[in-house]
Amino acid sequence: MIDVPALMDGLQIVFSWQVLLFIILGLVVGVILGAVPGVSGALGIA
Amino acid sequence: MATEIKNLLFLFAIGAFTVYYYLDVQALPEPEERILVEVISGGLFILIGIRGSWSIYKIIRLRNDETSFLQDILTWLKNKQAMLLLSFILYVIFIPILGFFTSTVLFFIGINYYLKSRKWWEMTILPVVVISLIYFIFVFFLQVNIPTGLLI
């Protein structure tokens, strides 16, 4: 089931302002690119 | 009756493509390579036969119908859809000749003019904005190739 020590470490890594900023940036860029006909997520990620 | 004639022609085209593809795969040595196409072709022939027979029956029943296939086609050719299709075909033909950006500007202005746009900014500023956006998204950001031609 859940590996609690690994979970605690993971929570510590993810809850930083940097990671949250990159998530928001990624979402915004993804939505803009995905809304362009013909541009897919894979193309954007690549 | 015109609709059923169009339907028959469409079924004939699908049938011709299916026959050609079926004969093409007979050259493949392994049965696993052929089986899918053979099964689908078989199914398609049966369905085309059923649908085609029904269309022929309806054509015979509606032979005194006032609709005319040729008249329908001629009417459609004067339609906006036909003009749009022609513009797409010309656009696709001219991209490798004139280059993507040149043909896109001409295409954009041509379509807008045909669809009765008379606002100056739709014929001038908007095509430039669209091209700039394309350049920024595809060439600069995604670094994806744009079709090339003799001009830009």
Added chain:
Amino acid sequence: MQPLDAIMFLSGMFTGSVYAGGITAVMLNIPGSPGAVATTLDGYPMTKQGRQNEALGAGLMSSVIGCLASYLVVFFIIQSMGNFVLLFQAPEMLMLAVFALSIISMIKGNLSKSLIAGFLGLLLGSIGATAYGRERGTFGQIELYEGIQIVPALMGLLAISELFYLVQQKFIVGDNTTHIQRSFKDFVKGCMLVIKQKINTIRSIIIGIFIGVLPAAGATVASLVSYSQAQTFSKNKENFGKGEDSGLIAAETANSSSEGGGMATMLTFGIPGGSATAVLMAAFMIHGLTPGPYLIRDHMDMTYAVIIGNIIQAFLLLFIGFIFVWYFSKLVLAPARLIIPIVAIFSLLGAFSVRGIYLDVVLTLGFAVLALVMRKLDYPLIAVLLGLILGATIDGEMTRTLLIYEGQYLSLLERPIFTTMFIITIILFTLPWVQKRWAKRKQKRNEGGVS
């Protein structure tokens, strides 16, 4: 850049693009990815009716809930998901693809026309290299060795073909925009629809997660299966394809929840579920993390960080999505004369950008002409699209199955999952016909009783 920063940026981009693909599917009948094909079936009709805000709200909430639920499930069972994936081998994958095709039999209209379109799509989908590496159906064109790409087909069949009808009116919604939804309350109403349709949503999430974990099945099959199941169990079957919100919700929820499933397979097995997860996997490896059993064993903290990061992403998508849908919904006010050239240009360019081969642009136009003819003659486009999308999968899995079970095909029936899906598929293919006959008989009996 730290590994997690890069991975979360790319993962956010993936989630955002999956969601935005649904927006274009709803507003312009252009699915941003194959997974959004099912979204166009009811999303675009809702926009044409002026209910674009409701459709966008429902799409957003479906994406958020689908994404959130799938990552929550993955969080708890990622370590045991592997056993489920291993049960699905070539025969089961073949049956799953055929099961997804059963949606063809549910398309309203003439069954023979739907089947002809579906078979044509399968034929087109089989073009390309065989499992033995030989050319099949390429007609001398070396560029077709990889088969017909999905993006050109989607652009031609859905995007550009719709422009032929848009040219006959002034706006997407008709000749005037007096009847469109303009209020923010309509977005909220759309969001609430997802919460009200609990059974539909939960069923779609489950379908999305469990099909999403299967490599090569992914969002497309998940959304199509979910859509067909929603139609099977709906009381408004007749309304599907005409702007039925439960169809849109089923498709988008499964599309988004398959993301979590695909991510689980990638993290657990190192097998990408599709092109986007393949690129994400490359991103992992660039930063020194190799997805697979060793990632789970040695870097479980990173795995949990990615999963939790994606859960946070789902919440943030709700806020970011609301900002974007407000602007996207204004698209219905744009005159058709501006939308037509812009959509055409981007669609053709998008088709070209897949491989950089001009044949894809020509194919896009070819598919657009095919779609125009088919629509005039009442042949359903979705059937061709389904056949095209699933044709390659069916071909590959059928070849594998035939090779493994050569001469012993009856022993396939000893596989419980295969047999169950086989029976359900037959039932689904024949059910609409049986239901029609039953309804006709009932009507005759009632009329006989009345007289």
